[in-house]
Amino acid sequence: MRVYLAVFALLAAVHCKELFNGxxxxxxxxxxxxxxxxxxxxxxxxxxxxxxxxxxxxxxxPIDIRVPHSSLSAVKDFLKKNNxxxxxxxxxxxxLLDREKSEMVSNAKMERSTKSFNFAAYHDLETxxxxxxxxxxxxxxLITKVHIGNSYxxxxxYALKFSTGGVNRPAIWVDAGIHSREWVTQASAVWxxxxxxxxxGVDPSVTSLLGQMDIYLMIVTNPDGYVFTHTNNRMWRxxxxxxxxxxxxGVDPNRNWDAGFGGPGASKDPCSDSYHGPYAHSEVExxxxxxxxxxxxxxxxxxxxxxxxxxxxxxxxYTCTDIPDMSELHSVGTAAIKxxxxxxxxxYQVGSICKIIYQAxxxxxxxxxxxxxxxxxxxxxxxxxxYGFLLPANQIIPTAEETWLGLKYIMEYVxxxxx
Amino acid sequence: MKTFxxxxxxxxxxxxxxxxxxxxxxxxxxxxxPDPAPPQPETAEDMASTGDLEPTHYPARRAAQVALHxxxxxxxxxxxxxxxxxxxxxxxxxxxxxxxxxxLDFSVTDWGSGSATMNKSSEEFFSxxxxxxxxxxxALRCSADVLFPRTERHSAPEVQLHCExxxxxxxxxxxEDAFYQKYISPDSAVSARxxxxxxxxxxxxxxxxxRLARVAASFIMLRESSENTEFNMAKVASVTQxxxxxEQLMLEFVVLLHDLPSQVTHxxxxxxxxxxxxxxxxxxxxCVCSAGDRSVEAAGVxxxxxxxxxxxxxxxxxxxxxxxxxxxxx
Numbered sequence: 001m002r003v004y005l006a007v008f009a010l011l012a013a014v015h016c017k018e019l020f021n022g023x024x025x026x027x028x029x030x031x032x033x034x035x036x037x038x039x040x041x042x043x044x045x046x047x048x049x050x051x052x053x054x055x056x057x058x059x060x061x062p063i064d065i066r067v068p069h070s071s072l073s074a075v076k077d078f079l080k081k082n083n084x085x086x087x088x089x090x091x092x093x094x095x096l097l098d099r100e101k102s103e104m105v106s107n108a109k110m111e112r113s114t115k116s117f118n119f120a121a122y123h124d125l126e127t128x129x130x131x132x133x134x135x136x137x138x139x140x141x142l143i144t145k146v147h148i149g150n151s152y153x154x155x156x157x158y159a160l161k162f163s164t165g166g167v168n169r170p171a172i173w174v175d176a177g178i179h180s181r182e183w184v185t186q187a188s189a190v191w192x193x194x195x196x197x198x199x200x201g202v203d204p205s206v207t208s209l210l211g212q213m214d215i216y217l218m219i220v221t222n223p224d225g226y227v228f229t230h231t232n233n234r235m236w237r238x239x240x241x242x243x244x245x246x247x248x249x250g251v252d253p254n255r256n257w258d259a260g261f262g263g264p265g266a267s268k269d270p271c272s273d274s275y276h277g278p279y280a281h282s283e284v285e286x287x288x289x290x291x292x293x294x295x296x297x298x299x300x301x302x303x304x305x306x307x308x309x310x311x312x313x314x315x316x317x318y319t320c321t322d323i324p325d326m327s328e329l330h331s332v333g334t335a336a337i338k339x340x341x342x343x344x345x346x347x348y349q350v351g352s353i354c355k356i357i358y359q360a361x362x363x364x365x366x367x368x369x370x371x372x373x374x375x376x377x378x379x380x381x382x383x384x385x386x387y388g389f390l391l392p393a394n395q396i397i398p399t400a401e402e403t404w405l406g407l408k409y410i411m412e413y414v415x416x417x418x419x
Numbered sequence: 420m421k422t423f424x425x426x427x428x429x430x431x432x433x434x435x436x437x438x439x440x441x442x443x444x445x446x447x448x449x450x451x452x453p454d455p456a457p458p459q460p461e462t463a464e465d466m467a468s469t470g471d472l473e474p475t476h477y478p479a480r481r482a483a484q485v486a487l488h489x490x491x492x493x494x495x496x497x498x499x500x501x502x503x504x505x506x507x508x509x510x511x512x513x514x515x516x517x518x519x520x521x522x523l524d525f526s527v528t529d530w531g532s533g534s535a536t537m538n539k540s541s542e543e544f545f546s547x548x549x550x551x552x553x554x555x556x557x558a559l560r561c562s563a564d565v566l567f568p569r570t571e572r573h574s575a576p577e578v579q580l581h582c583e584x585x586x587x588x589x590x591x592x593x594x595e596d597a598f599y600q601k602y603i604s605p606d607s608a609v610s611a612r613x614x615x616x617x618x619x620x621x622x623x624x625x626x627x628x629x630r631l632a633r634v635a636a637s638f639i640m641l642r643e644s645s646e647n648t649e650f651n652m653a654k655v656a657s658v659t660q661x662x663x664x665x666e667q668l669m670l671e672f673v674v675l676l677h678d679l680p681s682q683v684t685h686x687x688x689x690x691x692x693x694x695x696x697x698x699x700x701x702x703x704x705x706c707v708c709s710a711g712d713r714s715v716e717a718a719g720v721x722x723x724x725x726x727x728x729x730x731x732x733x734x735x736x737x738x739x740x741x742x743x744x745x746x747x748x749x
Contacts, residue, residue, distance in 0.1 A: 122618055234617045235653065235675065235684050252682070273682040309679070347505065349475040356476055358680040385651035386502055386530055388677060392619030
């Protein structure tokens, strides 16, 4: 019916603005043969200009009729006289058409703006947040914006939830930008959000994945830090929390999780870039994610995106002891980077955090693995040190494209291996 | 015929003044001896395996990066910087004198070949290129011995390095000459900040300066490296041309170094002098300033380089003994 009305709206727009002003749509509840007779009479009266939206009268279902304004009182009187029950379904057809038309126009505008969004550029927080709103508005049946809490400096933290329904479906979590200077991660996450949205209904794999699972995508996991990299210090990594007794601010949000907290590979010096914080989950940014994951209770995969080094890693970071699922995660990782590499031949390595990059305690994917989220991975995106954190914008899309292939592989694997 | 020798460089470390921007990194004080690397407690999870190492794991990679820094101090230039492509094989063993020696088999690529490639548009660059790391030339195969001494205070690692076909890579002498000629002119006063900028941009003009800074930074990164560090140059905070005296092109760089394991970014200042040398023998000298003293004191020659046109593939890498050279005040 929406399409029907939409067509009407277009026609109305083209031909005459007020074609249906004051018209109503009546829903007739037929209960007897007499009612059917009466309706047949109405149908024969061509002068009344009645527009039957339902054809074939039966007591099985209601019959909808669009009644022109000029015929309204006459038709209503007739129905009342014949004791035919009815109700007004659409009070003013024109009004509805106008509303739908303006909705379509604004949707088209929004779709144009996600289409015209410059993915090959780095954007500030406000622009990214506005992009998220645009994306949600143009895919209202797929995406919702989840406000998971606020940052230390009281900025809202949003995750995009991709869901086709269900109740608390098994879910996959992806976060980017927990370390604010890793700009290619937020930028890639923006592209990936758009990719998932536009792939749904088009790509069979993504469509089937979203038919069974939800995806939570957190584009800016450390908004305070991100703003600071724009306004003050491009190399800022941590949160911006204040620690009493120290002039130095911020905690490394990826040393603050409750997994080997305070162990090797994290600093107890508040001025250090890898300061673990006063206690596990002291940082509100971390706590918000922890609460969401715990509250949800049905995450099957947790993937954290960082840069740089071109690595795909699985737990643990806090110890070099192998996890029980090491061989499975290693082979998933190996297959995922094969997909990633297939696009631009970007070389990635796979291994546990502790062995491949450094021992680091208090990391997010260690915590998620230890609470039972088996498919926990961390990416380190481009490059290997040439530009490092300062990756040129012309590499955003290639990075996002190849990362998406790796990510998609992992997600498909998770979908195919429920536990 | 004068051949440009970009390689006669003097580098010095000066004490960093507490200058903005507000950065939490404490200024690296300049002492007579190199600062010790941030102390890492020996843990039960010591990755100290002796024997064959997994080439993709960090112990092999860190040692290879040290060899890279060494390679760049010898063969880097405004038009050549090498990056690690892959470690093929690695092994480590403890040595009698104390310390650990790594044996490495790895490949490197020249990050610097073709200045134009640094800013290629994404389409033309990535649609045709099969290897995104190939911002430069083909891979060179290298082998190296890297010794990390185990001394109470940090001492620099020692490197012996051999790369195949080093002499076969395209000479950049012409570009270097042009670069030198351009900036040695009396009214040249190069001054720039933030290379790359926040968005990763490096102007075409600044690319050779970026590479030169990277080469200079390699001296520091080499010196500061240990098994617990993995350095990269995060960016050039500033480059300022100093007044040249005669044939000396003098540049001052402030660079930001990033250490992966600690995630700390350190700031360093270098002063570079380039000299034209009639014999085309190039020497790189690193100067270390004395403790608490802001004047520059040349403390020794770290490495000698062969003439650029000649065979340079075999770099017999001994860390040369330090000798005193006259004090330079600025």
